[in-house]
Amino acid sequence: MVRSMEHDVKFRLVVNRATDALEGKQTANKISLVAQRFLQIEIPTLGYVSDDSSVPKAVKKQVPFTVLYPHSAATRAIQELVDRFLAGMHVQETEERGGVKGFLSRMIRLMK
Numbered sequence: 001m002v003r004s005m006e007h008d009v010k011f012r013l014v015v016n017r018a019t020d021a022l023e024g025k026q027t028a029n030k031i032s033l034v035a036q037r038f039l040q041i042e043i044p045t046l047g048y049v050s051d052d053s054s055v056p057k058a059v060k061k062q063v064p065f066t067v068l069y070p071h072s073a074a075t076r077a078i079q080e081l082v083d084r085f086l087a088g089m090h091v092q093e094t095e096e097r098g099g100v101k102g103f104l105s106r107m108i109r110l111m112k
Helices: 020-039 054-061 072-088 091-096 100-109
Strands: 015-018 045-050
Touching: 015 020, 020 045, 045 072, 054 072
Parallel strands: 015 045
Antiparallel strands: none
């Protein structure tokens, strides 16, 4: 629908409630393959949010889990997603740019 309207929209894939990094990557790969095959679009993976028991606890209290549990796995994952999004990267690029060199190149990119 978006393609037919000729909008220049760049999608990013976020896998929610992954049990671990492997499941997050496998799910993202499957979704990406389906999108490429049936929609003829490439959707880079931004990352995943782990299945975290703090999320339903926060929902019951009607408080954002990022506020109620700022050090939870889900909150850390959200922060990583935000950082990648703002840096214009997806998870594969982030993994390829590890170490000091990767950190410095990300810092330079953010300062531009």
